[in-house]
Amino acid sequence: MQIVADVGGIPGKDCNGFCKYCYFRKVKGTEALGCKNCSLGKVGCDSCTTGIREIGNEFQSPFFVISSVQNSLMLGDYRDANLKVNISGGGDVSCYPYLFDIVSAFSDFGLPIHLGYTSGKGITDAKMAEDLVSKEVSEVTFTVFSTDPSIRREWVNDKTAEESIKALQIFCESSEVHAASVIVPGVNDGEDLFKTCSTLEDWGAKAFILMRFANFRNQGLILGNEPILDGVVPHELDEFEALVRKINDEFNFKVTGTPLCDPDNDTPFAISKDKNKEYLDILSKVTSKATILTSKVAAPFIEKIIGNIEASDLVNVVAVDQDIGCLITQKDLEEVDFSQLKETVIIPGRAYVHDKIAEEVLSSDGVDRLVARGPDKLTADGEMSGTLSPQDALKQELIAFEDLIGAINFFGVRR
Numbered sequence: 559m560q561i562v563a564d565v566g567g568i569p570g571k572d573c574n575g576f577c578k579y580c581y582f583r584k585v586k587g588t589e590a591l592g593c594k595n596c597s598l599g600k601v602g603c604d605s606c607t608t609g610i611r612e613i614g615n616e617f618q619s620p621f622f623v624i625s626s627v628q629n630s631l632m633l634g635d636y637r638d639a640n641l642k643v644n645i646s647g648g649g650d651v652s653c654y655p656y657l658f659d660i661v662s663a664f665s666d667f668g669l670p671i672h673l674g675y676t677s678g679k680g681i682t683d684a685k686m687a688e689d690l691v692s693k694e695v696s697e698v699t700f701t702v703f704s705t706d707p708s709i710r711r712e713w714v715n716d717k718t719a720e721e722s723i724k725a726l727q728i729f730c731e732s733s734e735v736h737a738a739s740v741i742v743p744g745v746n747d748g749e750d751l752f753k754t755c756s757t758l759e760d761w762g763a764k765a766f767i768l769m770r771f772a773n774f775r776n777q778g779l780i781l782g783n784e785p786i787l788d789g790v791v792p793h794e795l796d797e798f799e800a801l802v803r804k805i806n807d808e809f810n811f812k813v814t815g816t817p818l819c820d821p822d823n824d825t826p827f828a829i830s831k832d833k834n835k836e837y838l839d840i841l842s843k844v845t846s847k848a849t850i851l852t853s854k855v856a857a858p859f860i861e862k863i864i865g866n867i868e869a870s871d872l873v874n875v876v877a878v879d880q881d882i883g884c885l886i887t888q889k890d891l892e893e894v895d896f897s898q899l900k901e902t903v904i905i906p907g908r909a910y911v912h913d914k915i916a917e918e919v920l921s922s923d924g925v926d927r928l929v930a931r932g933p934d935k936l937t938a939d940g941e942m943s944g945t946l947s948p949q950d951a952l953k954q955e956l957i958a959f960e961d962l963i964g965a966i967n968f969f970g971v972r973r
Contacts, residue, residue: 778881
């Protein structure tokens with residue numbers, strides 16, 4: 559269990575400048591997308607305007623951050639022996655000017671510390687890593703991209719790349735490091751990737767997540783910021799999955815990928831695998847008709863699960879042209895073939911569309927449809943599954959699909 563110490567920060571501003579491949583580069587406007595947190599009569603809230611753009615949260619004062627964690631400890635029921643403080647934010651935590659101050663304070667609380675996503679660009683002297691480790695930093699999530707200083711300097715915009723890499727080595731040798739790399743074709747996906755992995759393995763990194771570079775709207779760039787890099791075509795999904803599996807076969811640390819896959823846990827959608835089919839017997843029976851509207855990645859998995867629970871006569875699965883379900887927007891709904899939709903449509907719980915707008919769009923062919931939200935997540939993505947055992951991954955999916963079936967049976971049309 560972790561208590562989050564949110565230091566705030568704005569991408570591009572509080573990370574010593576954008577990485578070339580950053581999702582938040584070129585973000586345009588402040589238009590509200592709509593989401594589940596909006597009020598019924600209004601499109602727009604903090605979550606789907608400033609929240610998704612991460613533009614409204616400056617670095618917080620150290621007093622505020624420390625007090626927030628203190629309050630959580632006093633008011634919460636934290637009895638987990640593995641409790642940690644997770645220092646994270648919208649910028650790069652290594653760039654937070656009071657990082658050592660808050661780490662020292664949390665160390666005095668007697669709690670181990672996890673440094674959330676950092677690229678190390680705020681580390682101008684590798685000794686900083688030694689100092690942090692001496693103050694109970696026991697886990698670090700580090701965006702490495704490449705262990706080649708020249709590549710980091712150009713693509714991560716890291717002006718002290720050699721010191722950042724030395725710091726990463728210190729973290730690997732002294733703490734539990736979960737490394738991460740956004741994989742850009744022709745830059746860090748070939749020989750350089752294997753060199754980086756070999757170096758991380760030698761240093762003792764515990765895990766490595768490969769993140770497919772996104773460059774187009776249907777890959778998740780829904781903030782008017784496509785393309786991030788002109789002329790770069792990201793890996794196809796099957797190509798990227800093959801790369802993740804190849805790295806997993808070659809190296810001894812835990813390897814995951816996003817949006818695909820975790821070879822050890824069989825995620826995403828471990829319960830779609832034939833070897834786990836028996837677990838589906840514990841799910842409730844589907845008794846109503848509905849359409850599940852989901853992403854390109856999720857659709858074939860969900861369709862197989864629906865078939866395996868013998869509900870294909872009641873429930874169909876329709877994919878929109880968006881890779882990630884929680885990044886589905888109004889535009890994606892407008893492009894759906896309405897003839898495939900039943901009278902009840904279940905959309906992803908975190909889809910960025912207002913509930914009322916979703917019903918209006920999906921009823922615009924003259925059929926009055928009820929639109930309801932399913933669970934926030936049906937499976938663990940690569941960033942989460944790396945922390946789960948195969949049993950925990952299966953358990954989470956079974957709970958989520960039971961919730962999905964509950965939504966279908968409640969909102970759907972009875973057979």
